[in-house]
Amino acid sequence: MQHSSSSPIILLLSRAISPYIMLFGIYVVLHGHYSPGGGFQGGAMLAASVLLIRIAVEEKVHQMHFQKGLGIPLAALGVIIFFATGLVSIFIGGFFLDYNMLPLPGLLPAELHNAGILIIEIGVGLTVMAILISIYDNLLEDDDDV
Amino acid sequence: MFDFIAGHYNYWFIILLISIGMYGMIFKKNLVKKLIGMTIFQAAVILFYISSSVKADTTVPILLELNESADVNRYINPLPHALMLTAIVVGVATVGVAFALLVLIYKRYNTLDEKELIERMK
Amino acid sequence: MRIISYFSLITFSTLLVYASLGLPYRGDAEALVNKETSPIGSPVASSYYIKNAYNDTYTPNIVTAVLGDYRSFDTLGEGVVIFAAGLICYLLLRREKKNAAQ
Amino acid sequence: MIERHIPALLPLIFLASALLIPMFGVFKRKTAYPFAVTASLSAAALSVYGFVYVLQNGTMRYYFGGWIPPIGIEFVYDPLSAFVSVVINVVALMVLTHALNSVRVDQEGRQVAYYSVVMLLLTGFNGMIITGDLFNLYVFIEISSLSGYALIAVGEKQSPFAAFRYLIIGTIGASFYLLGIGYLYFMSGTLNMGDLAGILPMIKDSPTILVALIIIVVGLGIKMAIFPMHGWLPDSYTYAPTTSSSLIAPIGTKVGAYALIRILYFVFGADYFSREFAAADLIAIFSCGGIIFGSVLAIAQKEMKRMLAYSSIAQIGYIGLGIGLANPFGFIGAVLHLLNHAFMKACLFLVAGNLRIKAGHSDITKMDDSFRKKYPWTMAAFTVAALSMVGLPPLAGFFSKWYLALGTIQSSRWIYLAVILISSLLNAVYFFRILEKVYMKSPIKEKADENSSENIKKDEVVPSMLVPALVLAIGLIVLGILNVFIVKQIYKMMPEGM
Numbered sequence: 001m002q003h004s005s006s007s008p009i010i011l012l013l014s015r016a017i018s019p020y021i022m023l024f025g026i027y028v029v030l031h032g033h034y035s036p037g038g039g040f041q042g043g044a045m046l047a048a049s050v051l052l053i054r055i056a057v058e059e060k061v062h063q064m065h066f067q068k069g070l071g072i073p074l075a076a077l078g079v080i081i082f083f084a085t086g087l088v089s090i091f092i093g094g095f096f097l098d099y100n101m102l103p104l105p106g107l108l109p110a111e112l113h114n115a116g117i118l119i120i121e122i123g124v125g126l127t128v129m130a131i132l133i134s135i136y137d138n139l140l141e142d143d144d145d146v
Numbered sequence: 147m148f149d150f151i152a153g154h155y156n157y158w159f160i161i162l163l164i165s166i167g168m169y170g171m172i173f174k175k176n177l178v179k180k181l182i183g184m185t186i187f188q189a190a191v192i193l194f195y196i197s198s199s200v201k202a203d204t205t206v207p208i209l210l211e212l213n214e215s216a217d218v219n220r221y222i223n224p225l226p227h228a229l230m231l232t233a234i235v236v237g238v239a240t241v242g243v244a245f246a247l248l249v250l251i252y253k254r255y256n257t258l259d260e261k262e263l264i265e266r267m268k
Numbered sequence: 269m270r271i272i273s274y275f276s277l278i279t280f281s282t283l284l285v286y287a288s289l290g291l292p293y294r295g296d297a298e299a300l301v302n303k304e305t306s307p308i309g310s311p312v313a314s315s316y317y318i319k320n321a322y323n324d325t326y327t328p329n330i331v332t333a334v335l336g337d338y339r340s341f342d343t344l345g346e347g348v349v350i351f352a353a354g355l356i357c358y359l360l361l362r363r364e365k366k367n368a369a370q
Numbered sequence: 371m372i373e374r375h376i377p378a379l380l381p382l383i384f385l386a387s388a389l390l391i392p393m394f395g396v397f398k399r400k401t402a403y404p405f406a407v408t409a410s411l412s413a414a415a416l417s418v419y420g421f422v423y424v425l426q427n428g429t430m431r432y433y434f435g436g437w438i439p440p441i442g443i444e445f446v447y448d449p450l451s452a453f454v455s456v457v458i459n460v461v462a463l464m465v466l467t468h469a470l471n472s473v474r475v476d477q478e479g480r481q482v483a484y485y486s487v488v489m490l491l492l493t494g495f496n497g498m499i500i501t502g503d504l505f506n507l508y509v510f511i512e513i514s515s516l517s518g519y520a521l522i523a524v525g526e527k528q529s530p531f532a533a534f535r536y537l538i539i540g541t542i543g544a545s546f547y548l549l550g551i552g553y554l555y556f557m558s559g560t561l562n563m564g565d566l567a568g569i570l571p572m573i574k575d576s577p578t579i580l581v582a583l584i585i586i587v588v589g590l591g592i593k594m595a596i597f598p599m600h601g602w603l604p605d606s607y608t609y610a611p612t613t614s615s616s617l618i619a620p621i622g623t624k625v626g627a628y629a630l631i632r633i634l635y636f637v638f639g640a641d642y643f644s645r646e647f648a649a650a651d652l653i654a655i656f657s658c659g660g661i662i663f664g665s666v667l668a669i670a671q672k673e674m675k676r677m678l679a680y681s682s683i684a685q686i687g688y689i690g691l692g693i694g695l696a697n698p699f700g701f702i703g704a705v706l707h708l709l710n711h712a713f714m715k716a717c718l719f720l721v722a723g724n725l726r727i728k729a730g731h732s733d734i735t736k737m738d739d740s741f742r743k744k745y746p747w748t749m750a751a752f753t754v755a756a757l758s759m760v761g762l763p764p765l766a767g768f769f770s771k772w773y774l775a776l777g778t779i780q781s782s783r784w785i786y787l788a789v790i791l792i793s794s795l796l797n798a799v800y801f802f803r804i805l806e807k808v809y810m811k812s813p814i815k816e817k818a819d820e821n822s823s824e825n826i827k828k829d830e831v832v833p834s835m836l837v838p839a840l841v842l843a844i845g846l847i848v849l850g851i852l853n854v855f856i857v858k859q860i861y862k863m864m865p866e867g868m
Contacts (some may be wrong), residue, residue, distance in 0.1 A: 033327045035208065038335065040235055040346070055806040073396055075354050075387045077349045083382075083389065086344065096378045097340045113325035117336030120343065127347050128235075131354035135242045138357040139249055153293030161284045164549075165277060171538055172273045184541050191549050198556050201302055202295040207330040209322055216318050223301060223314040226320075226343065226555075228334035229505055232346040233548065236512045239353035243516055244537055246357040247523055250530040265526045287553060287581030300573070302565045306440075306816040308568040313440050341434040341443045345497070345509035348385060352490045352513060355392065356520035359483035360530075 014056035021049035027127040033114065039121040043128025050133050071134025078127030082120045156197040163190035177251070177258045181244050188237045192230045199226035313338075376420040377432040377447035380455055381496040381510075383413045388489035395482030403470060403483040409489060410466045414459040421452040425859065431502070439502070440562040446502035450705070450863035454628045455499045457709050458621050461716045462492055464838040465620075468720050469613045471835050475727060476611040477524060480732070484524065491517035491617065495625045499816035504551040504561045504637075507629060508544065511593065515540045518622060521614035522606045532605035533800045539602045543592030550586035553578050567637050574642060583638060583649060587630065594626030596653070596690050597660025600683045607679035612723025615675065619682055620716040624708050627689045631704065634693060635865045644696035654694025658789045660687035671801075674732035677800060678715065680760070684793060685711045690772050691786060698776035698868050701859050707770035709856070710758070710849060714767060717755040717842035722832045724748050725838065738808045744829040747836055749808055751843040756801035758846045761794050766849035773857070 022045075029042030054062045088100035099116030100109050107115065167190055170183020177212050200222055207224035211218055252258055292299035300306065304315045321333040335343050372379075387409035394401045424430060432445035466488070477484045494514025500643060501507050519540070525532035555561055557578050558569045573579060592599040603623075607615045634643050642652035664684030671677035689711070692704025725732045728745060742749045758767035771790060778786040830836060849856065 005299045025354075032336075033329055035329065036206075036331075037329075038231075038332050039343075040231060044338075069396075072358055072392050074356060075351050076392050079344075079351050080389050081392075082344055082347055083386065087382075090375055090378075095433050095436045096375070096382070097344070099337065099436050100436060110324060110326045113337050114327055117325060117327060117332060120336055120340060121332075124343060124347050127351055131350050134354045135246075135357045138361040139245060141361050153296070154288055154291065156294055157288035157291055158285065161281055161288065164284065165281045165289070168277055168280065168542075171542065172277065173270075177534060180538055184538055187542065189665070191545050191552065194549065195552055198294070198552070199301075200295045201297050207318065209328040209330065212322060212328055216322065218302075218304060218315045219297060219320050221318050222335050224317050224330040224414060225299050225314040225561075226705050227331045228339060229342070231335060232505075232509060233329070233344070235346045236349050236509070239349045239516060240537070240541055242353040243356050243519055244534065245358075246360045247519070247530050247534045247537065250360055250523065251534060254458065263531055265533065273406055283581050283584065287578045290576035290578035291553070291556060299556070300569070301556055303559065304560055305735055306565070306569055307572050308565070310440055310560070310565050310568075313561070314559070316441055320475065329441050337435060338437055338442050339505075342506055343507055345506065345513060348388075348493065349509065349513055349516065351389075352487070352520075355483055355486055355490070356516060359480055360523055362480070362483075 010056050014052050018049045018052050021052065022046055025049060025125075025129075029121055030058055030118070032121055035119065039124025040128050042050075042121075043125035044132060046125065046129040047132035047136075049127070054136065066133060068134075068137050069128045071137060075127045075134065076131035078125070078130060081123035081126065085116060085119050085123070112135045157194070160190050160194045160197065163187075163193065175260045177248055177260060179262075180260075181248070184244070185237070185241060188233075188240075192233055193228050194238070195226040195233075199223040216257070373423055373427075374430070375432070376416060376423070377430055377445040377500050378434070380413055380417060380420070380459070380500060381493045383409050383498060384489045384493040388471075388486050388493060391481050391482060391486040391489065395486070399482055399556070401472075402482045406485040407463075407466050407470075409586070410459065410463045410492070413492070414456075414463040417452065417455045417459045420447065420724075421449075421456045423637055424449055424452045426860065440560045440565045443506050444502040444562060444564075445500045446563070447500055449859065450632075451499050451628075453705070453859065453863060454708065455496060457712050458492075458495055458499065460627065461620050461712050461842075462495075462617065463588070464842055465613060465616045465716060465720070468616070468723070468835050468838040471832055472723055472727060476613065481525070484521075485516045488518050488613070488617065490514075491521060495621055498625050498629055502563050504554065504563060504566070504633075508551065511544055511547065511629070514622070514625070514633060515544060515593070518618055521618065522610040525587070525610040525614065527609075528605070528641050529609035532602070536602040536606045539592055539599070543589045543599070546585045546589030546592070550582045550589060550591075553582035553585070557582075563637050567639065570638065570642070578734055580647065583643060586633060587649065587653065590626055590630045590633070591653075594623050594630060595683060597656045597663060597683065597687060599666075600660065600686075603683060604676055604679040607682065608673065608676045611658075612719070612726065616716050616719035616723060619678070619719055620712040620714075623682065623686050624689075624712050627686065627704070627708055631693055631701075635868075640696045640865065640868055645864060650694045650696045651695075654691050654783070654786060657687040657690030657694055658786060660690065661789055661793045662796075663814075665793045665800070667792045667799045669796060671800075672733060672735050674725070674734055675719070677734065678718050678722060681775070681797070681800070684714060685715070685759075687773060687793075688770070688790075689865055691720070691790075692777065695774075695777045695781055695783070695786075697777055697780050698864060699773050699780050700735070701777075701868065702857055703770050703772075703774035703777050705863065706773055706853070706856065710766040710770050710846070713842050713845050713849065714755045714758050717751055717839050717846070720757070720835070720839040720842070721748055721752040724835055727835070728829065728831055731810070733751070734804055734807070737804060738811045739808070741808050744827070745831065746828065747830055747840060751836075751839040752808075753805060754843040754846055756805060758850070760798045760801055764847065764850050766846045766853065769850060769853040769857075 025042045025045030028037040032038035050066045086097040089098040092101040094101035099113045167183045167187030204222045207221045321330045325333045327333040431446040434443045494510045519533045519537045523530045596602045661684045664680045668677045668680035689704045692700045708835035722732045758765035761768045761771045
């Protein structure tokens, strides 16, 4: 991708807006319990904030922002967060993903469920963000080679 | 009769959408258009679930009062929404993979037209 | 060949219209989906969710409760699907560059 | 303690390995294969143990999140699913053993992602087998399909186009299935298979249920490649790399067949889909068409992998025929053929892969005597599998055809019986064609001194590629001998009331 011709307005605006999109994405992930939202929607927004920078600024800068090689491991980490939440309850003696068994002391069962949902939403959000960025990167990978 | 139509028209519109999607997938020769047809098809199925989950005189499935027992007749059916959230993600994933394949095909054959592709593959 | 395709498309649409005749009315609160117990006495999932979501999870958004708790395994599958998509794009496209470089 | 978790662990082992491979693969590429093969080995061991356990203790149910169905998602681990998961995991273990070398050759420089996608494929298959929830089945279908497209697309030059066609057709199939379960859900209010099976008799007169059944059969039929929906199969199998085609050909279509059996027999019930209207007959007729079509086209092929692909269409027809007969013998035949065909096809595809690596091609017209001298053991495995495909009595392939034939006799469908006999003949034609070349035809004497029979040296493939094919071939003999025992177990898998 050639970025040399992008105007300073685009550069400035996208860099100014991106953090707010990211903030709103985090809000959507964390506030999914009370309003429409959750991991996938918030993750898509987080990805959008990163992709905005990717489109606007040149490669050297946006690689500092979010590195290409980071996508797949980060996504794997997201699924592992989800997976580990399920696995913990197997080790403690319940079924897979049984939030009653989460080792968080001092919470009522319903609060445990609430916390469990939050953890997996964060995992899903992380995965969705990382993968959407990674797909974008891979699809544009070698435009120059063709 | 009128009641019947008022109660079923959403299904018929969705069938129309499904037919459009299938038409695109079967008859269009360009692979991207096939993919668009596929997306329309998936969206139609998702719409089927969502439009069928309505209930008369109800609101969105976010509790208005946080008390112990909610009234079943006050909120619409939440399950199809949850299912379709998953189905949407699956659709996104499928489209992503399809685009990756298209990029690969275009790199190797420099065309996305089905007839030409079959010619060039020989 | 085209005729067969048209024929199958029309047959399929007709089949779906036929199926729609038996579906419950839109918004029908008496349909089996919206009842509280099924004809064989088991609880109907969606009504159970509406009634108990807050007691079980302290989560007012019932869709989140269903997605994250009652049917969380589906959501794990969803995460795996999207992870698979990313990995596949990586598998398919990244190596092309390596081959081209050789 | 661990027994309770076996149903969940089978897919989760593969999932864990799929997640760990890229995490560790970033640091060290060589860790990918050990992870994959360890996961496969433990899953195979666990599924065998689970099968024995289930036969002794009866069906196990696993409630995810502790929610009792129909509220939550349930895994049902009954003798049938335990049996199929043993088949799948054992074949997968053999193919992965073979993969040690073939993937190194085929997938230079992208082994980490490749193995991870293979693990995702097996996650999807195991999940499809064990799940007891209709929507969860859809999710697993999509996981396995997506990985399947990718595994096909990393093959030869034409493979991405084959994979794209598979993707379009496969997504139609999955969407059909999703629409079908949508109809079932809005009619009955439940997604749980057991619950639905209880409610369906009360609402079965509705046209929606009928159409839902048709759509689901079409959708799963595409996954399974029943005759008129087979279009994606030959190209995909031919152009895919060895490991992919020998995973997807024996396992993928079988899992589709299993899902069809599960939904038709255990949700709708054999009575509904065979007697209330002609769905069963339609499946049987199309399957018969597929048997003849696949066998005839297999004869016309010059390339071994493509021939095997067409022969797959025919063999899937056998399973479909067994499903469509809807009587006990048909059921036994279908399940037994599912097992036998998985072993036979895996063995044949591994042999084709070995030939491609060693001889550089698997073109039937170029085969001759020297193949047998160069690769005696590979060819021995091929011979056993081919004879089993044809259906010679001591080998496993005979018995599934035998029970299918009994099934046709039981419902007095003589045409189907004729189809089975004719197709056995056609099988014989296309396999003996190769065997004849390999055992009888001496090489064309262009360079007489190089190719003369004294100078041809044994040039067998490395053990890691030879042993899996041989094990599968020996497995066919053992399965043939043990068939009475296996059929006795299949009796326990039948749905109630058959």
